[in-house]
Amino acid sequence: MTQPFRPRDPLAPAQAYQTWSVKSRPDKAVKTVCERVGCAAWRLGWESVIDESTKLGKEQAAFIRLESRRTFREQRTAVGLTVFRFESGQRCFADHQTMPEKYVVQRGDYRAKVGELRVHTRAADWVEHVQEHMGRLLDEQAKG
Structure with missing residues (x-):
């Protein structure tokens, strides 16, 4: 499997990052609405x-x-x-039927996973979490 393109190496250790992902098991279908x-x-x-x-x-x-x-x-x-x-x-x-999904926020990045920070059961909650996190990052960036 080829590695994704990364414009530069990370500036901080893996523990300083969070990884956002959506996971599902293709072999497990569940009844849904x-x-x-x-x-x-x-x-x-x-x-x-x-x-x-x-x-x-x-x-x-x-x-x-x-x-x-x-x-x-x-x-x-x-x-x-x-x-x-x-x-x-x-x-x-x-x-x-649908494939159940887990919306995961994990400590660490592609170099090292440091543990799960949070698992959301609803996509809307995961998206809201991403938006709040990005807002905090933009606020920090604006402060300098």
């Missing part, structure tokens, strides 16, 4: 067209009406099908 995977049905809403003249269609329609716990409007088509129109912003009927 529509919003996290960018599900189009969650974002835009969706329609389910059900043929209630069949046993399966009757069971599907009964589930939607009585057990789905989702907001919908119901219409009948000219050919006798039932159309359930679901509003956006609610969980669809698919099982979504």
Whole structure:
């Protein structure tokens, strides 16, 4: 594996730096919510067209009406099908999976890892931490 380009050697020891990284295990998928995977049905809403003249269609329609716990409007088509129109912003009927990620802030740099400083479970918290740290660095730089 080739080493990344570095314009100059670090000026301070490894302990003076922090490394920010996102890690995931490609062999471990977990169930997740529509919003996290960018599900189009969650974002835009969706329609389910059900043929209630069949046993399966009757069971599907009964589930939607009585057990789905989702907001919908119901219409009948000219050919006798039932159309359930679901509003956006609610969980669809698919099982979504994603690779869980760890958002890590570690003491040290590429020369030596000195230990984990913090592990965030949410990307937004990790980004906020990066921004706060960069703000402190810019303040120190401005002071001289």
